[in-house]
Amino acid sequence: MIRHLLRLAWNRKTKNALLSLELLIAFVVLLVVMILVVAGVTYVRLPLGYDYRDVMAVEIRDDITGDDTFSEEQRQHTNTMLVAMRTLPGVVHVAGCLSPPMGNGGNQWRVDGDHGRVVDFNFEEVTDDFAETMDIKVVSGRWFSHEDDASPDYAVVVNRRLALQALGDPNPIGRDLLGDAKYEPGQRHLMVVGVIDDYRKGGELGLPGNFLFFRKSLDNPKDRPPNAMVIEFDPSRRDGLEKRIEDAARATAPGWGFSVKPLAAYRAQALRIRLAPALLTGIVALFLLAMVAMGLAGVFWQSIAQRRSEVGVRRAAGATARGIVWQIVGEVWAMVTLVVVIGLILALQLPLFGVAQMIGVSVFVVAVVAAVVLIYLLAGLAALAPAALAARIQPADALRTE
Amino acid sequence: MNAASLKLTLRVLARRKVFTAISLFGVSFTLATLMVVTSVFDHAFGDHAPDPDSSTTLGVYTMRLSGEHFISSGNPGYGFLDKQVRTLSTPERVVIISQPASGSIYEGGRKFDIQVRNVEPAFWDLTRFRFLEGAPFTADDDSAARQVAVINETTRRRLYGAASAVSRELEFEGRTFRVVGVVRDVSAIQQTTAGDVWFPMGASLSTGDRAELRGGYLGLVKLKSPRDKAAAQAEFATRIKAMQLPGDYKELQSGLDTPFEAVSREMLSDNMGSSHPALLLALAFGVAVLFMLLPAVNLANLAISRALERSAEIGVRKAFGATGRQLIQQLLFENLVLTVLGGVISIPIAALTLALVNRSGLVDYADFGINGRVLAWGLAAAVVFSVISGIYPAWRLSRLEPAEAMRGRAS
Numbered sequence: 001m002i003r004h005l006l007r008l009a010w011n012r013k014t015k016n017a018l019l020s021l022e023l024l025i026a027f028v029v030l031l032v033v034m035i036l037v038v039a040g041v042t043y044v045r046l047p048l049g050y051d052y053r054d055v056m057a058v059e060i061r062d063d064i065t066g067d068d069t070f071s072e073e074q075r076q077h078t079n080t081m082l083v084a085m086r087t088l089p090g091v092v093h094v095a096g097c098l099s100p101p102m103g104n105g106g107n108q109w110r111v112d113g114d115h116g117r118v119v120d121f122n123f124e125e126v127t128d129d130f131a132e133t134m135d136i137k138v139v140s141g142r143w144f145s146h147e148d149d150a151s152p153d154y155a156v157v158v159n160r161r162l163a164l165q166a167l168g169d170p171n172p173i174g175r176d177l178l179g180d181a182k183y184e185p186g187q188r189h190l191m192v193v194g195v196i197d198d199y200r201k202g203g204e205l206g207l208p209g210n211f212l213f214f215r216k217s218l219d220n221p222k223d224r225p226p227n228a229m230v231i232e233f234d235p236s237r238r239d240g241l242e243k244r245i246e247d248a249a250r251a252t253a254p255g256w257g258f259s260v261k262p263l264a265a266y267r268a269q270a271l272r273i274r275l276a277p278a279l280l281t282g283i284v285a286l287f288l289l290a291m292v293a294m295g296l297a298g299v300f301w302q303s304i305a306q307r308r309s310e311v312g313v314r315r316a317a318g319a320t321a322r323g324i325v326w327q328i329v330g331e332v333w334a335m336v337t338l339v340v341v342i343g344l345i346l347a348l349q350l351p352l353f354g355v356a357q358m359i360g361v362s363v364f365v366v367a368v369v370a371a372v373v374l375i376y377l378l379a380g381l382a383a384l385a386p387a388a389l390a391a392r393i394q395p396a397d398a399l400r401t402e
Numbered sequence: 403m404n405a406a407s408l409k410l411t412l413r414v415l416a417r418r419k420v421f422t423a424i425s426l427f428g429v430s431f432t433l434a435t436l437m438v439v440t441s442v443f444d445h446a447f448g449d450h451a452p453d454p455d456s457s458t459t460l461g462v463y464t465m466r467l468s469g470e471h472f473i474s475s476g477n478p479g480y481g482f483l484d485k486q487v488r489t490l491s492t493p494e495r496v497v498i499i500s501q502p503a504s505g506s507i508y509e510g511g512r513k514f515d516i517q518v519r520n521v522e523p524a525f526w527d528l529t530r531f532r533f534l535e536g537a538p539f540t541a542d543d544d545s546a547a548r549q550v551a552v553i554n555e556t557t558r559r560r561l562y563g564a565a566s567a568v569s570r571e572l573e574f575e576g577r578t579f580r581v582v583g584v585v586r587d588v589s590a591i592q593q594t595t596a597g598d599v600w601f602p603m604g605a606s607l608s609t610g611d612r613a614e615l616r617g618g619y620l621g622l623v624k625l626k627s628p629r630d631k632a633a634a635q636a637e638f639a640t641r642i643k644a645m646q647l648p649g650d651y652k653e654l655q656s657g658l659d660t661p662f663e664a665v666s667r668e669m670l671s672d673n674m675g676s677s678h679p680a681l682l683l684a685l686a687f688g689v690a691v692l693f694m695l696l697p698a699v700n701l702a703n704l705a706i707s708r709a710l711e712r713s714a715e716i717g718v719r720k721a722f723g724a725t726g727r728q729l730i731q732q733l734l735f736e737n738l739v740l741t742v743l744g745g746v747i748s749i750p751i752a753a754l755t756l757a758l759v760n761r762s763g764l765v766d767y768a769d770f771g772i773n774g775r776v777l778a779w780g781l782a783a784a785v786v787f788s789v790i791s792g793i794y795p796a797w798r799l800s801r802l803e804p805a806e807a808m809r810g811r812a813s
């Protein structure tokens with residue numbers, strides 16, 4: 001039966017070319033929507049790796065010219081500021097960093113590892129108090145401390161994903177992140193001192209990725225002072241905290257600008273920025289699919305109206321109403337099967353462009369399977385009403401008009 | 403095509419109401435989506451008050467500095483604009499403004515997050531702001547570094563309620579500013595004029611920024627006449643080529659652009675050395691056509707099935723000597739009427755969607771709407787859509803064999 005239907009679909013291939021094209025494009029639309037949905041649902045459930053609640057973020061617009069040159073006086077301003085923050089009523093922990101989590105800033109690095117591997121990751125430079133302030137969980141090794149002061153290398157803390165990807169070792173404490181890669185003379189090694197669960201800087205909807213922390217030492221006169229601070233506070237003493245922070249910061253560094261906002265506000269903004277385009281795409285796609293469903297129903301309706309006599313003959317020869325419905329839905333599904341085969345061949349090209357690796361292979365596979373199931377459902381649903389109509393055709397009526 | 407064929411077409415459409423309704427749903431949804439997108443584009447790049455007159459104003463919006471091992475790109479800095487752009491001889495005048503920066507005003511124990519800009523006083527001459535009360539700050543205010551501010555109406559309402567704001571004070575970054583004027587809100591999509599509060603550059607420019615090559619500022623360049631555009635661009639290009647770059651910087655890329663050219667420079671040029679607005683526009687059209695593909699195929703399928711019902715009619719017309727060309731014309735015309743009808747329906751749908759977007763808070767102070775330009779693009783889209791969805795069905799039906807068609811056996 002199935003083989004017969006498939007052969008029927010194949011025989012009508014030129015006649016159905018335009019319909020197949022429509023189904024194929026609809027399949028692509030469904031695939032895009034499913035990738036968005038599956039990725040969103042998967043990412044939202046992954047742990048962030050830190051606690052954004054009861055944390056205030058301060059972005060500092062200092063008067064430092066250029067990216068790296070700063071005076072000792074400017075550095076001292078920032079250090080005094082960090083100390084002053086700790087003494088404010090209601091403040092629990094204070095740390096410095098390059099940019100607050102959930103914000104839109106970010107820094108990427110690509111380096112050559114050993115055996116021709118490329119290691120890439122997002123990174124952040126933080127002071128020793130950062131893990132405590134953000135409640136980051138160290139799963140093996142340790143967080144930065146004064147032990148790292150004397151180290152000639154970069155002490156780095158990486159997330160588990162990066163440890164596994166770069167070295168294939170979930171516990172690479174004391175190892176060089178780049179393995180046996182050759183360094184240029186004078187270049188500092190990346191020595192792993194600790195592994196954390198994760199640090200998803202982009203927030204709940206950000207792509208999970210490799211992450212690395214460098215240590216920012218406030219005592220080292222060559223380290224650029226932090227561009228931002230994170231301040232954990234006691235929620236019962238939240239009232240007026242922003243103003244206290246801003247006033248205290250200004251007192252230590254007159255003439256600098258500050259933006260003080262709770263991380264929850266950053267998070268709301270990050271969600272809005274990531275969700276809005278996905279939501280708009282989703283709405284447009286839903287309308288497109290509704291349009292396709294209605295269009296297909298119209299076309300099937302018309303083609304059944306033309307096949308009244310054929311249906312009549314089948315009924316006269318003993319086919320049941322249910323049999324007719326299944327035959328029509330089956331014919332449509334046979335056509336969908338040919339389309340799905342082409343669609344899958346196209347979809348399998350995506351991993352070549354790195355799409356699957358970017359969003360995660362399991363997300364990609366689930367999305368493809370969901371899209372296949374949904375295209376059958378969509379076409380089946382569009383065929384159902386016309387098929388039910390066909391099932392009501394009385395053999396006598398149909399044959400009389402012949 | 404005449405009134406009779408229009409009447410005939412409407413008859414045909416009215417005969418199969420379900421088919422027509424399904425077709426109209428697809429057409430109007432497609433055109434409404436395109437119109438919404440066009441409206442957003444138009445508000446970002448079109449000539450909208452209070453932006454400066456787009457025919458005579460260019461800007462330095464983007465810059466890229468590269469060295470051996472690093473690249474830094476984004477907005478130009480004050481120092482660069484002051485030394486290299488202000489001194490150009492072709493333009494009539496150059497106005498430097500800062501990018502919006504977020505900050506907070508504390509008033510009555512409450513915190514208000516705002517977007518702040520520092521602007522030179524000539525900014526108010528170049529732009530077309532409407533002052534609801536008070537007046538802009540002046541060159542005197544600027545040179546005397548007076549702490550004065552212009553605010554928008556929303557900030558006035560948040561800080562002072564319904565009362566007048568002129569001469570009231572606001573505290574920002576530990577300093578007290580006096581409000582001198584209140585302007586209408588500007589949609590955040592208008593990148594040169596959006597903001598909540600404007601301070602004079604003289605009172606706010608930091609010593610660090612004064613020398614900065616890159617970051618945080620925009621230069622608006624007013625030309626004496628639109629014809630000077632190429633000359634000004636050439637002068638600027640020569641100027642940056644001759645620049646002595648500090649430190650390890652090897653190359654500086656920038657341009658004198660319209661906002662759209664600036665975006666195309668950022669998106670399409672590897673090193674921001676050139677701008678390709680025509681290519682960006684072509685890409686946008688390509689995306690629009692790609693988006694129309696599914697609705698067009700859907701409509702074509704419906705049109706074929708609907709017309710097969712009329713195969714007897716087509717057969718008769720063929721038998722009486724109608725040429726394929728005439729039939730194609732008739733079917734294309736029918737499709738055009740259908741699309742234009744859908745286009746008319748799509749106008750209120752697009753307007754409603756834009757009103758929803760305005761209220762959603764997605765863009766601060768959004769005032770997206772439909773204007774003449776958007777309507778014209780919508781009409782163009784309707785015609786394009788009608789052709790790509792109608793040409794294949796018309797061609798296929800015109801090739802029916804008359805005898806077969808009359809028997810209703812066409813396929």
